[in-house]
Every structure is written in structure tokens, then in C-alpha cells.
Amino acid sequence: MRRIEVAADGDVAEARVSVRAAMAGRSEESITAAELIISELVTNGLLHGGGIESVVVTGTADGARIEVADRNSRSPLMAVTSSDAMTGRGLHLVTRLASGWGVTPTATGKVVWADVVDAPSPATPESEEELLAIWDDPFEDGPSARVHITLGQVPTELLVAAKRHVDNIVREFTLAASGGRSGVSAPVPASLAGLIDRVVHRFEDARLIMKRQATEAARAGASHVVLELGLPVEVADAAEEYLQALDEVDSYCRANRLLTLETPPQHRLFRRWYIGEIVKQLRAVANGDERPPVRAFEQCLLGEIDRADRARRTAEQAARLYTVAVALASAVSAEDVAAAVLQEGVAALGASGGGVILATGANRLSVPGTVGYDEPVVTRLREEHPDADLPAAHALRTGEAVWLETVEERDARFPALAGLEPGTVAMCAIPLITSDGVLGALRFSFTERTLFDDDEQRFVLALAAEAAEALQRANLLHLEREARRRLEHERASLEKLAAVGEAMMRRRDLDAILQVATDAATQVTGAEFGAFFYNAEDQTGQSYLLYSLSGAPREAFADFPMPRATAVFGATFAGTGNVRFDDVTTEAVYGHNPPHHGMPDGHLPVRSYMAIPVLLSSGDVVGGLFFGHSEVGRFGASEERLAVGVAGQTAAAIEIVRSLEDRARVAAQLQQSLLPAELPAVPGAELGAAYSAAGAAVGGDFYDVFPISPGRWGVVIGDVRGRGPQAAALTALTRYTIRTAALLGRGPAETLAVLNRALLANGDAEQFCTSVVAVLEIGATGARVTYASGGHPPVAVLRRDAIELLPPTGPLLGMFEEAEFSERVVDVGCGDSIVLYTDGISEARCDGEEFGDGRMQQTLAGLRGCTAAAIADGLISEARTFGVGVASDDAAVFAVKIDE
Helix, strand or coil, X not given: CCEEEECCCCCHHHHHHHHHHHCCCCCHHHHHHHHHHHHHHHHHHHHHCCCEEEEEEEECCCEEEEEEEECCCCCCCCCCCCCCCCCCCHHHHHHHHCCEEEEEECCCCEEEEEEEECCCCCCCCCCHHHHHHCCCCHHHCCCCCEEEEEEEEEEXXXXXXXXXXXXHHHHHHHHHHHHHHHCCCCCCCHHHHHHHHHHHHCCHHHHHHHHHHHHHHHHHCCCEEEEXXXXXXXXXXXXXXXXXXXXXXXXXXXXXXXXXXXXXXXXXXXXXXXXXXXXXXXXXXXXXXXCCCCCCHHHHHHHHHHHHHHHHHHHHHHHHHHHHHHHHHCCCCHHHHHHHHHHHHHHHHCCCEEEEEEECCCCCEEEEEEECCCHHHHHHHHHCCCCCCCHXXXXXXXXXXXXXXXXXXXXXXXXXXXXXXXXXXXXXXXEEEECCEEEEEEEXXXXXXXXXXXXHHHHHHHHHHHHHHHHHHHHHHHHHHHHHHHHHHHHHHHHHHHHHHHHHHHCCCHHHHHHHHHHHHHHHHCCCEEEEEECCCCCCCCCCEEEEEECCCHHHHCCCCCCXXXXXXXXXXXXXXXXXXXXXXXXXXXXXXXXXXXCCCCCCCCCEEEEEEEECCCCCEEEEEEEEECCCCCCCXXXXXXXXHHHHHHHHHHHHHHHHHHHHHHHHHHHHHHCCCCCCCCCCEEEEEEEECCCCCCCCEEEEEEEEECCEEEEEEEEECCCCHHHHHHHHHHHHHHHHHHHCCCCHHHHHHHHHHHHHHCCCCCCCEEEEEEEEEEECCEEEEEXXXXXXXXEEEECCCCEEEECCCEXXXXXXXXXXXXXXXXXXXXXXXXXXXCHHHHCCEECCEECHHHHHHHHHHHHCCCCHHHHHHHHHHHHHHHCCCCCCCCEEEEEEEECC
16 A cells, blocks of 8 residues: 655645556546546635645555545535536535545544545445534634624525635635645735735635525525624624725736636625625624614615616716717807707707707897707797896896796796796706806706706706807807908908019009009909099099009990099099998989089999099109999908008009109110210221110110220220119229220220229229220221220120130229239131120029020120121120020120121
8 A cells, every 4th residue: 555645735736646646557547536536625625624734645455545634624515516616516526536535523624535446436425414413613613702693685596606706716816826836837926815815714704604505595496595694793804804805806807817707796786785784783793882774685786776777877967978078079160069969968858858048249149059849939039038037048147057847936937938838847047157258048948847856957067068168169269260261361461462562563564563553452352343543634633544444344434434523532532531431322422423423324333432542652642542342341441451551552663663764764864974875987897886774773884985096996895893873983984094094095904904093092992893995906908906804704706717705814903903914916807796795694694594605605606797786786685585584784795897
């Protein structure tokens, strides 16, 4: 015989190994049976026996005896089996597999034994009654007297299921702790170990008593169990800890997805009921108070049903409030708000109808939405006056909610309500209050008597608060949209005015400027047509010229004479102020054809009328902008401001055009004085010159030709820095210095040196120039050109078969005191040409690209053989065309063609 012992608190795995070793050589069937039996007995000892004291497996002649000693002296209980229980099957399994089994009490607990043989037959243990008869459960032992508590009847099925669930929890947690101690599974966290201890060991007596009662009732087929317990007074604390531990276990099971699910709601309610009643009884005894009557479980259930119903209603109302909040989040108008609030409110309250009433600020009420009211009621609501003695008007005026629960209360407080809504018995009207004040009222009608309890009142008040907030948000959104629309209109109008001003400033043609002004003003004011009349008086002082028209064909005015200073037009042409009428036909100044009154018959239809004088800075009235529309009230203060802006821009543009015209005349006269009045006749050569100004100011480009001595001619071209009077003065200085030096016999290089000293002596570092000075000597076979160039563009020579560009022979003039200039001699054949030009030609630009020497040569090649005048004109024309007609600098060209 072989005897094997397992250490105290050994686990199931060790026990299975020991039994297989003890039964070595036996049939596999009996070994498997022994493994199952020892697994169940060890598990029961861990779960229900307070831990394993020892496990002994002793070989016998035909098998083995298994003895599992635990630390719990309470009798074993063969529980009612169930498909959803993870405990309670152990003794049933032992009964099927062992040839015999039993229980022996010990001083510290008990020993459960079972025999296994090679050819097992079902065991015939003592009946449960016999087991209990030899057992002395120590429930009545303890440090203090027990308190007998009768909790009353509870459903057997509920009690069994609740205790089974707790047993499942105990099993899973205990096995987890055992596996952690043996290293088979991961260590149990400290928090879980604490829960295991409290669930398994705290409140153990009551738990086992109730389990035994549930098992006995189930076996007896009883539908209900009368729960009776005898417990020590100090168990109250353990009961509360047990309840708290089970709640924590629920959270742990849910978080870690254990096989044992969290406690079902009915079990949790049952557990809290019986533990709560036990604690109340024990606390009363401990305090020496009279024990309170035990509240029956049925009463607990009814109370829970009431609480659940209130919770359901609260949840339903909360869900409706949430639905309303979601709908209101996208509400952009009072109609949207009313639809969202009323739909959910009527359904939640069971009302027959509902409506939203708003104050309009015009001593009237508006109704953005209703639900459930017929058209006559809706019509009467729209006609309701803010001062009416009706619930909604009262709530709006006072800011107080109105609750009418009965028809008697209705008639006593608001007798007029019966006439407004004959079928309404009860009603509530809630003010819609925001930080801006009372916006309106929310009303619900009921055809039956209605008691507004606290929950319903809170719901309606919350609904009204959400509606008020949404209405305020919708109002702000409307105001914001209107402000944005106005700002966008103002922005677009200002951008249009800026564009108009820029367009007018770019133009130098008065006709184009006035047409741009009239078109823009007509557009920004929203007029159907607009016109600009020029204040051009005839000898009688009564004639005005229609200068530009927009929005109507010119033929529309063909049959009418020019306006005169009548009552309608006089103030505009006199410049005494703006005129704006919402409906000119109703004004005293308007008439039908009588002298000195309104517009003639057949005139374009005008109701809205506006006229703005166009005043120059001198105060002179240059004309007026006139606008008309066939509808009433189309021109407001904003349109008038825009029209005044266009009128101001128009006046500025007219003054600029006039100023430019005056300056251009002066500049042209001054420019002509700086250029030869006409080119002289040079024997043996043909001369040509061209000049193009970049603006109205006097430019710095010049050219000159003059005789030096018989057969010798001085030819000059130059470009003085800057524009205007200073450039003109410098040009005159440069031109006449060169003439004087050349006539005194100085050569080209020395002439440039004299000019350089003269510019430096002038004392202005900003006064400098470029120049080419040449002496032309014409002979029978051609000409000889001696030239010097101070920083000027190349001299071009057009020969029959080539084009030469001759570079400068010295630096800029007026910049360097030690500047040196050299001369170069070039022979030019008959039919060849010499072309001098300024940088306004070579530096003409298009999209950042210069005209340059390459294009210069191509252009000159195309002009070879042309007259001198054609060469000069063609070169300037080509450069201006390249620059898209926009010149940033003046340009001058001087050409000499030698006769063939």
C-alpha cells in the first residue's frame, strides 16, 4: 500500500498528481475517476471548508482512499443542481464516481473521504438527513447571544439563484487566489485579495444559513421560503462590509470580463433588502432600541417599481430634453425653436396642444409655432394682446409661471380663457426668460384635469429655459446675419467705390470718368437708372447738359428738354444740399408739367428719388448725380452716403483732369522751349527727331543740332535726371553749356568735361545726366563723326550691311570730379544713318522684361533705308508698343541720314 500526503493549502493540481501516483498500475478509468473526485473534494475544501488542512491518498487492495481535511466544522451541503451554477455539483459527482464516501468531524473541522476501486459501483452514502443527524453545526456557538430575525417570505427561485450567484463568485475568486499562491496562475492583486477575504469570510454564517434554507425549500418544491436567521449583534458590521464587497466585486467582474457576470438587478435588490433589514434589526438590539417591523420583500419590490417608474419618467424627460437640445443646436429661427420644443413637450406631457408666444416690441404678440391647436384657436392666439388677462400674456408681463390644474382654477383666475379655448381644462404657461428680459411664453393645454407634480414642473421649466436660450441665440444669429449682410454690402460698396476711384484716377478722358462714376453710383445705390448732368449754363443760366446715363437708353430722354432749376432740381444745381424722397410724387415740390415743378409726362417712372450735387474744392457746382426707382422707399441713408462718396470722387477726378490739362499745356510749352523749334537744313544729310513724354510734367530728355563752323555741325542728345521744373532748369543748363563749349572750339570730350564741372559746381548731388556730344563733318563720299559719350546709351550706326552699337566713352556727368572722357571717330558712308536715343527707348518694359539692345538692333534693321524722320518715329513707336502703351520714362530719338 502506498500513502501520499499533500501539504496544507495544496491546490488541485498537486492533488491530481498525488492520486495518479498512488493508483499507479490501476485501470485508466479508475485513475480518471480518482482525479475527478480529488479535484472536487479539494475544490470544495477551498471554497466552503475554510482551506485545506491536508490531503492524503492511501492505496488499497483494489484501489485507493482519498481523504481531504478542511478547517470548517460545518456539515457539507449537496446543493440543488443548475445549468448556470459553477458550484454545487461536487458531491453529486462524488456520488456517481466513488464506491463509497462520507464525512468525519474532527476537532478543527472535518474530513471528507471517498473510496475508488478498479470496478466502481455507485456509492451509497448516508442520506442527507442521516448526515445532518450525525452533525452538530455550531451555528448557535459564539461570543454573544444570537438575535432571531424573521425576514418573511421570499420566492424560492430568487433565493436559490441569488445564493448560486454568490457561490459562483466565491468559487472563482477562491480558485484565483489558490492558483496565485501555487504559481499556476498570475498573482492575485492586493485589492482582489481583500475582496476575496471579505466575500468568503465576512457574513459567512448568514450566507450559509440562507443557502441551506434555499436548498431545503427547492428540494421540497416550495414556491416561497420563510427566511429565519439567528445572528450575533456584531454581525451588522460584517453584513455591511459583505454588501460593499459584493458591489466592488460586481465592478471587478465587469472590468475584467470574468466568467461570473455582475449581479443581476433583481439579485442586487434582494441582497440590499435582506442585508438592510438584518442590519436594522441588529443595530436596534445593539442600541437597546425597540426593533422596527421588518419590511416585507414585496413592499421593497413595490417601492422599487415606484422608483423605477419615476426614474423612467425622468429618463424619458431627460431624453426628450436632449432631443430638444440637439434640434435647437441647429435652430436658426423662432419657427425652428417652436417646432422642436412643442413636438417633444406635447408628447412628454400628454398635452392636447402647445404654442410659443413672443413679444414683438410693437405692442403685439407673434406666434412662431403651435402644435395641436385648430385654426380658430391659432387665429385668436395671434390676435392676443400683451395686456390680455390670459395665462401666456400674464406670464410674459410678470415673468411668473402659471399652473392651472382644474377647470375651477381656470375660471377663477382667467375667465377669458374659456372663450379662447373652450375645450381646455388645465394649462401651464411659462415665461421665456433670458438675460435680455422676457422674450415670450411657452404654453401647453390639456383637455383633462392635470396635476403638475414637481417632476413635470421641472421638465416644463427646463424646456422653457432651453427654448428661451435658443430663441435668444436665434435672435442674435438673425442680428448677426443682418449686420454681416449690411457690413458685406458696405464692404462691397466701399470696394466698389475704391475701384471706381482708382478707375477714374487712371483715366484722363472726362467722358470716360463721368460714365464710370454714373455706372458705379447707379449700381451701389440700387437705382433703376442714374444720370450725371453737367452744370453748363447758357446765357440765360438755365441750361444743363446730360453728360452720362446708366440703367436706361439715352433715347429715353431724347424727347425731353434739359432740366431747369425747378423745385425738384434747383437745390442740386445750386449745390445747397442733397435731395432724397421715399416717394417724390407725394412731395409738394413735385407736379405734373406745370412750370417750375416736377417731371414731365412720359418721363421714366420715378417714385424713389435722390440727387447729389458734385462740388469742386472751390465750392463751384460742376453738375449733379440723379437717381430714380419705380418703387417707394428704395434709397436710405446708406445709399445716400455711397452716392455722396461717388460724387466726391467724381469732383476730385474732374479737378485732376482739369489740372492735368493745364499742366500739360504748360509742360508742352516749356518742353518745346527746351527743344529746337525746327530742325535746320544740313547740306548732304537728312535730319529726323521724335519725342514722347511719359506724363504731363516736363521731362529731362533733350536733343539739339547747331552749326559750329562751315561744314561742321554739333549734334547733341541727353537725359537729365528727374522731371518737372528742376529737370527743365537742369536741361537748359546742360543744353546751353554744351552749345557754348562747342562754339568756343572745344571738342566733344572737352565739352563733356566742361559740362561735368558745371554740374558739380551747381552743388546738388542729385543733379546729373547722360549725354552724347558729336561733331558731324560731311564730305563728298560720306561723313565723319567724332563723338564723346558720358554714360549714355550706345550710338547706333545703320550701315547697308550691318548695325553697330558704339559704347559710351566716359561716366555719368555730374557725379565724379576726376571723370575722364575720350573721343571716338566713326566714318559713315552715303546712305548710312546715325541714330542717337535716350534710355526711355532701351529700358521700355513689358512684364519686367526690357526692350534692350537686341530688340533695338532688330527694329533698326527693319528701318534701314528709311528716312531720318521715319527712323526716329519708328523706333519710338516700337518701344511704346512693346511697353503696351505705358511709358515710365520720356524718350527722345535723333537720326542723321547721309545723302546717297
